[in-house]
Amino acid sequence: MKINLPEHDGAIGTYVMQQREDAVAPATVPSFNRIAYAAAHVVVNPRFAYEPWGDSPRVDWDATLAFREYLYGLGFKVAEAMDTAQRGMGIGWPTAAELIRRSVAHARTIPGADLACGAGTDHLDNTRRHSLSDIIAAYGEQFEVVESAGGRPVMMASRALCAAARSDDDYKKVYDAVISASRNKVVLHWLGDAFDASLAGYWGSSDVSTAMATVLDIIRQHSGKIEGIKMSLLNAEYERQLRAQLPEGVAMFTGDDYNYGDLIAGDSTGKSHALLGIFDPIAPVASRALVALAAGDVDRYYALITPTVALSRELFVAPTQYYKAGVVFLAWLNGHQNHFSMAGGMQSARSALHYADVFRKADAAGVLIRPELARRRMGEFLSLHAGIEN
Template structure:
């Protein structure tokens, strides 16, 4: 059994009196489950920051979601999760790496996902931006030519625009393999930005999230790559709403933020340092486009509402309990963070099962997931502690961890 009863909590007054045993690499650790917090809804966007949550997809439990198979998606649960995010004032960053781009989500599923999600966002008056890349190419990275990469980008950009969604120009594995230097990146992106109808978000995804993107912008020298990136933005500033940077380097992000042309936003993708980056300093702040926000939406909402009120102390207090949780979900190997997002959705009742397209749910260990339970509990992000305890107990027993 993984659950034992105990007396009421002393001191804080937030304990339920129920204890949960969590498996660790060295044995078992018991925690007391906290009473859920009544998080305030916030269906309207924020005035001080633009905030997107990069959302995952919910696998159809009846589907053949094995590695290499076409993605079978539970559309009702997937769209309901996006409504959950809208209810906390967050826009949705759709069909990004959080939704398992290049890790199980195929092009037909991407098209249906963006079409359905964009229509729902328009219905709710919510903001949506969706990823356009080159991952539908049938030739492997290293084989595709620059012309094929460019045409693939233009096809996906045109599709996303046709749904009414804003475009996020994603980093391309095909381009990383085909480009011989910075000039190739500039030529391809110049063509894209010359043809888009509305300002886009440019996404620089670091190799921690995808090792095949090492050396993006033509060099592994980050300073030199940044110079290339900035030259592109300066040339096309009118067509760039903002840039999402996912290098997990706060000092680099601050420097880039200060160097951007006026009117171009920096959407932080730093799931290790987002509270301070969004808070900002006397010279500016970052907006947000984060996978972490899908896991901590109620707390992110409370923090952003505090910023709107000009209450920095409350902002800090709301964000603080979420940071260790996010850093754990995104720990190395960082590209498996999607498991933690889907697990959190299951544990909190946002989906009925813990399964992912491509069978990716097996990519994190039970002790890793147990720590997520503990950190969600500390942040009071378990809306139904009994359900969370029951579901985690079933998972632990299924995987052979019983006392």
């Protein structure tokens, strides 16, 4: 199959697709030897009236939950209401709370399904500074929603805490109070400023080694109540350094969407589990790769996972926080939803040329699970947004 796509020099070139046939879903749920959380996106319903640039979109609950069921069927756990679900960038806390309640209830109907849910402070007014007590209480409110629903919390990085803290001791005070009060084990979340500029200097220092010492103090103090930590700094060496120092029983969840292939495979310093937004669009290929890794077939693992890394680097190219647009674009191309509209109008955050590059790299990585549908929808998109006919 061929399709006309924009080139970087402004010309239009003919691209010959590598994929020819629809992917076949596994007959049984695969098993891995790594914990693999896929952070999942939200499907909005553009047929209803809502403010496209607001944070309270109408959600297509059927399509949203069906996508999570698809991920469970491929062997993944789900990381719910995280930044991939546009928390703080199109999805406000009231919608996120409803998403958590519905997702936990939905997971209970699926044998073997498991999920963890993001809890943060994003319902606080971000136009003013808050006290540490306010921030602790805000975390407590969201933890209560997660735990009352029957979920386990991911303690998301807090913009309010980053703005209020004056030292590493302020972080330790907040995390000590919140973790101690949690009814379940907690996953910590270290999100770098490439994803959210307002989180620069998290843990009380812009020096990563100093920040790492602070978070390690917190983890060591509460190791019995911490499942693991997700690190999203897009720097493999930082992750290896932290991973080597974690107490026994505390997992490293890579959130490095540039280097996850090597970090999950592991080396002499250890291995990482995963909590990744990129698992949302590459789920079928990543599932096969993780099955190969569990079977000890490292060559097969790398043959499958390496092309997805090239795609991920395109999706997460700066400004990195707009990666969600490419994630939802691929969900549309693959038939998981019948439109390309997003909360916060984020579908407009990337160019037609970027989406063309995503299409090429998704095809090369084997991620387009319904090639003919993907080609048709890509053609429709280019006709509308770039004036390119196919």
